[in-house]
Amino acid sequence: MFEGKSCLLAIESSCDDTSAAVICDGRVLSNIIASQAMHAKYGGIVPEVASRMHQENIAIVVDDALKQAKMEPRNLDAIACTAGPGLMGSLTVGLSFAKAMALSLDIPFISVNHMRAHVLSHFIDEPKPTFPFLNLTVSGGHTQIVLVKSYNEMEVLGQTLDDAAGEAFDKSGKLLGLPYPAGPIIDKLAREGKPVYSFPIPRIDNHDFSFSGVKTAILYFLRDEVKKDPAFIQSHLNDICASIQHAIVEILTRKIMYAAKQYNIHEIGISGGVAANSGLRDRLTTLGKENGWNLYFPAMQYCTDNAGMIAMAGWFQFLDGNFSALDTKPFVRGME
Ligand code: KG4
Ligand code: ZN
Numbered sequence: 001m002f003e004g005k006s007c008l009l010a011i012e013s014s015c016d017d018t019s020a021a022v023i024c025d026g027r028v029l030s031n032i033i034a035s036q037a038m039h040a041k042y043g044g045i046v047p048e049v050a051s052r053m054h055q056e057n058i059a060i061v062v063d064d065a066l067k068q069a070k071m072e073p074r075n076l077d078a079i080a081c082t083a084g085p086g087l088m089g090s091l092t093v094g095l096s097f098a099k100a101m102a103l104s105l106d107i108p109f110i111s112v113n114h115m116r117a118h119v120l121s122h123f124i125d126e127p128k129p130t131f132p133f134l135n136l137t138v139s140g141g142h143t144q145i146v147l148v149k150s151y152n153e154m155e156v157l158g159q160t161l162d163d164a165a166g167e168a169f170d171k172s173g174k175l176l177g178l179p180y181p182a183g184p185i186i187d188k189l190a191r192e193g194k195p196v197y198s199f200p201i202p203r204i205d206n207h208d209f210s211f212s213g214v215k216t217a218i219l220y221f222l223r224d225e226v227k228k229d230p231a232f233i234q235s236h237l238n239d240i241c242a243s244i245q246h247a248i249v250e251i252l253t254r255k256i257m258y259a260a261k262q263y264n265i266h267e268i269g270i271s272g273g274v275a276a277n278s279g280l281r282d283r284l285t286t287l288g289k290e291n292g293w294n295l296y297f298p299a300m301q302y303c304t305d306n307a308g309m310i311a312m313a314g315w316f317q318f319l320d321g322n323f324s325a326l327d328t329k330p331f332v333r334g335m336e
Contacts, residue, residue, distance in 0.1 A: 006077045010311035013094030014086025018057040021307035022069035030068035031308035051089030080314025083111040084331030091330035110314045111324035118271045121298040121309035129267045139272035140166035151316040158207025165274045168211035172244045186241045193238030195246035245279045269296040273304045
């Protein structure tokens with residue numbers, strides 16, 4: 001069945017999701033994701049707990065990904081794995097597993113950058129963007145605008161100076177007493193409300209992002225309103241959520257507009273967990289129509305952290321013969 005084809009196993013364990021995928025000749029055949037729901041009770045990700053859960057899940061998830069793709073380990077041609085950026089302990093679990101597997105099967109190991117993989121998630125399904133395109137990568141840990149010149153040539157034009165977009169949603173949700181991760185809940189409640197409260201949008205004169213101003217404004221706004229009416233949050237929750245979402249979406253879309261104009265690029269991709277946000281999708285769709293953009297959103301399973309995108313990035317490296325040494329180390333930050 002796999003004769004004449006080149007097949008890779010990919011592993012992702014950079015944050016709190018353990019994931020494995022199989023790709024053959026550039027087509028993703030399986031993408032198994034085990035999410036660690038227990039972080040909700042701590043109100044955020046506890047790194048030590050995340051590493052331990054990866055350790056428990058990884059063999060099962062890899063086995064599932066191989067089974068779903070009807071793939072025997074002996075038919076694999078390489079193993080790809082996220083080396084960073086991410087949590088050191090979490091990365092180490094996936095990386096050690098991937099290297100050990102490559103060593104025992106005597107096949108190449110491919111170290112993949114998680115941020116580049118988020119960008120390359122657009123190449124898993126149709127329609128695919130054409131080069132050069134701009135990518136807005138928005139997740140719980142990262143917010144970047146990237147100028148993508150080819151599969152391997154990427155320039156980070158700007159990134160967040162403080163919180164990531166997903167973090168801005170999650171921290172705002174915490175102020176409202178919502179469980180972690182609050183992003184999807186704010187999205188849902190915002191659909192029932194109106195953005196009647198305004199929060200400051202930072203001025204645009206470069207490509208970097210900042211969410212600390214809006215976060216502080218939300219904190220003081222809620223403190224003042226609750227002083228006047230202790231039931232303010234409960235009785236206005238939908239409008240508050242709509243207003244918070246509106247501010248975060250404005251910060252993101254104004255930056256994309258600015259970059260699209262400056263570089264005169266009409267191909268725009270959005271990826272990462274926050275790409276699931278319906279307010280962001282609606283606003284971009286409207287802007288896209290007004291500005292003649294072609295917009296690209298990966299399928300939901302490839303937006304949040306997943307090994308499918310690691311497989312796609314690994315596949316391009318495989319085609320280039322871009323293999324990695326077995327002493328490759330995990331890293332916390334960076335695009336390389
Ligand atoms: O990409 P991802 O799964 O993991 C990281 O690499 O961080 O993104 C998770 C983030 C969380 O902050 C979560 O609140 C946010 O994405 N998120 C959303 C939505 N779905 C997930 N934020 C806003 N609206 C959503 N619908
Ligand atoms: Zn991510």
